[in-house]
Amino acid sequence: xxxxxxxxxxxxxxxxxxxxxxxxxxxxxxxxxxxxxxxxxxxxxxxxxxxxxxxxxxxxxxxxxxxxxxxxxxxxxxxxxxxxxxxxxxxxxxxxxxxxxxxxxxxxxxxxxxxxxxxxxxxxxxxxxxxxxxxxxxxxxxxxxxxxxxxxxxxxxxxxxxxxxxxxxxxxxxxxxxxxxxxxxxxxxxxxxxxxxxxxxxxxxxxxxxxxxxxxxxxxxxxxxxxxxxxxxxxxxxxxxxxxxxxxxxxxxxxxxxxxxxxxxxxxxxxxxxxxxxxxxxxxxxxxxxxxxxxxxxxxxxxxxxxxxxxxxxxxxxxxxxxxxxxxxxxxxxxxxxxxxxxxxxxxxxxxxxxxxxxxxxxxxxxxxxxxxxxxxxxxxxxxxxxxxxxxxxxxxxxxxxxxxxxxxxxxxxxxxxxxxxxxxxxxxxxxxxxxxxxxxxxxxxxxxxxxxxxxxxxxxxxxxxxxxxxxxx
Numbered sequence: 001x002x003x004x005x006x007x008x009x010x011x012x013x014x015x016x017x018x019x020x021x022x023x024x025x026x027x028x029x030x031x032x033x034x035x036x037x038x039x040x041x042x043x044x045x046x047x048x049x050x051x052x053x054x055x056x057x058x059x060x061x062x063x064x065x066x067x068x069x070x071x072x073x074x075x076x077x078x079x080x081x082x083x084x085x086x087x088x089x090x091x092x093x094x095x096x097x098x099x100x101x102x103x104x105x106x107x108x109x110x111x112x113x114x115x116x117x118x119x120x121x122x123x124x125x126x127x128x129x130x131x132x133x134x135x136x137x138x139x140x141x142x143x144x145x146x147x148x149x150x151x152x153x154x155x156x157x158x159x160x161x162x163x164x165x166x167x168x169x170x171x172x173x174x175x176x177x178x179x180x181x182x183x184x185x186x187x188x189x190x191x192x193x194x195x196x197x198x199x200x201x202x203x204x205x206x207x208x209x210x211x212x213x214x215x216x217x218x219x220x221x222x223x224x225x226x227x228x229x230x231x232x233x234x235x236x237x238x239x240x241x242x243x244x245x246x247x248x249x250x251x252x253x254x255x256x257x258x259x260x261x262x263x264x265x266x267x268x269x270x271x272x273x274x275x276x277x278x279x280x281x282x283x284x285x286x287x288x289x290x291x292x293x294x295x296x297x298x299x300x301x302x303x304x305x306x307x308x309x310x311x312x313x314x315x316x317x318x319x320x321x322x323x324x325x326x327x328x329x330x331x332x333x334x335x336x337x338x339x340x341x342x343x344x345x346x347x348x349x350x351x352x353x354x355x356x357x358x359x360x361x362x363x364x365x366x367x368x369x370x371x372x373x374x375x376x377x378x379x380x381x382x383x384x385x386x387x388x389x390x391x392x393x394x395x396x397x398x399x400x401x402x403x404x405x406x407x408x409x410x411x412x413x414x415x416x417x418x419x420x421x422x423x424x425x426x427x428x429x430x431x432x433x434x435x436x437x438x439x440x441x442x443x444x445x446x447x448x449x450x451x452x453x454x455x456x457x458x459x460x461x462x463x464x465x466x467x468x469x470x471x472x473x474x
Contacts, residue, residue, distance in 0.1 A: 018076050018331040019068040026066050027332030030059035031325055031377075039414065050314040056321025063328050073328075080327025081320055083380075088195050090319055093312045095269035096186035099255065100141040101308030102276045103248055104150050106285045108137060111245030113154050123163040127227025128220055130155045130164070131172040135216060138180020140252035142187040144410070146311075147177045148421045156425065157432045163230040167437040167444070172223050174421050175447035178410035179219075181371070181417070182402060182451070183212045185256060186269060188315060188372040193402035196379025197387070199394030201268075202261060204402075207395045210464055211403060211454055218450040247283060251276035315372070322376045330381055338382065353390045354400055354459045357383045361404035366412065371405035393466035403455050407448045413439045 020026040037055030060077060067073035116129045133155065138147040152173055159169040181187045185205050194204045251272040258268035280286035292303040301307055330336075360382055364374035375383075379401055387397035409415050413422070422439045429436035458464045 016072070016076075016331060017333055018072055018328065020066045020332050021068060022066065024333040024337055027063070027328050027334045029066060030063040030328060033062055034059040034321075034325060053314065053317055053321065056318065056325070059321070059325050063325070076327050076331045077324045079331075080324040083323050083327070090316050091266055092186070092191045092195070092269070093188060093316055093319070094309055095266050095273070096142050096188075096191065097312035098305055098308035099186060099251070099269050099273045099276065100143055100146055101304050101311060102273055102280065102286075103137075103141045103252065104146055105290065105304050106248040106276065106280050107242075107245030108140065108248045110154070111243055111248070113158065114243050115246070116158075121162070123228030123230065124165075124224050124226070125228075126159045126162045127164045127169050127172050127223045130159055130169060131176050131216075131220060131223050134173050134176025135179045136249075138177045139184045139256075140180075140249070142180065142184040142190075144177030144181040144187075144417045145420045147180060148173065148417070148424050151176075152421070152424045153428050156428050157434060160230060160432075160434045163228065165227055165229045166435045167441050168223060168227045170421075170425055170437050171441055171444045171446075172219075172227065174410060174418070174442060175219050175223075175445050177417065177421070178406055178445065178447050179212060179216050181410075182406040183208060189375060189402050189405050192372040192375040193379065193398040193405070194395075196375060197384050197394045197398035197401065199398045202263075203393070203395035204398045205256070207393075207464065207466060208399045208402065211399060211451070211458065215447055215451040215454050218454075219446040222446040244283060245285065247279055248276060248285065250279060318373065319376060322373045326377050326381055329377075350390045350392070350465070351459060353386050353392070354396075354465075357386055357397065357400045358404045358455055358459065361401045362407060365405050365407075365409045371409040371415075371417075374405050374409075375401050388468075391468050393468045396464075396466045399464075400455070400459075403451055407452045407455075410445050410448045411442050413442060418442045 018027075022029075034055045037058060038052050041051050064070060064073050113133070116126060116133065119129070121129050130151075134147060134151050137151055138144055141147060141150070155173060156166075156169060160166050181189055183205065184190055185201050190201075190204065193199075194201050197204075254275050255268045255272035258271060277286075277291065281288065281291075286304070290304055292305055295302055301310075357378070361374055361378045364378055365371055379397075383397055383401050384394075387394075387400075410417060412418065418439065422442070426436050428434075
């Protein structure tokens, strides 16, 4: 993106060297501590972004003890916290949080369910429709976690009642959330990948669309083939849902359209929120007091806008820790060593480079409880520097990282999205006295596995690969 100026890629020699006891590789210890805390919380099913903050604090505390010059360490941390890419990501998170909260509370889910009920779909057809509706909703709100909390209480019991296979239906909703996280211009992974790769958001969404649509189409076929077989018990009460909420697709279309038109994502989000507020108030989907009002008691919520902002508080602080730890990896010289090794071995040509970016991002995603942090670690330190050396387009670099981060992240049971999906599923199943599949059913998520195959095909054949435009000399 133009606002990043000439700092197109991280160069180790441009940064002051932070000497560590034990050499550059000692800088990996704080990162490992960070990861171990995330894995520990996740294995014991206590994963949460707020809990992960402890790992960030411990990582920096240990990093200080390993640094030979404590003042230089502190300066390095401050440089990481003030990184312009990180600031843009944080700002985008805040405005995306408000926009997502507006859509989540506007009745859009009811409107999407109304479509399915009006069409009279049952069994595998309902599973397929649930996948499509979840994809649309998740792309609109930009958060898979928020999507699961919003759509599972409606789509899961409705689908089971209409003869859907409970396990495949649950997996379809899981897959729809991963699609939205992968594609939505307001999702944390899309924002992180675009800005760490210094790509235009419109270019990212436009070039990622074929990759995600092919993966979604393959998933849809799976759901159509295996989603039926359940027993039809009754038809849900259609009086509780209606088409009015569908009008909230307008602000979603506005945000996507402005992003595709290369408007700044923050501008797009503000316009989308303003239009959403106006539509919600005019139609009665939202009341002024729901948006903002004096809380009943001190400390209570003032409304949807506050909820949207406070909902991203922990992710914002988490990003700050990631930026600080990543800066230590840079200034210790460790990333320079890794880049040099990759260039000599794996990243000799464009295929090797793309495989390295994709594979390293995927590996970083495995132990982490959230996918955006993996992108924030890999993007500025490995992803973009390697991609620039092969003249890959920024959007292509972003897509390699984002698609990697949205594959097995939606399969492994210690990841926060899978945990929220399954926890919500258990609550809904208990409330309606219906079957709940095991958390291991997340491994059946076809979108994750098909996306890996699609990306490998793209890397080896060059399909959808874009190169950076040559810089014209004046």
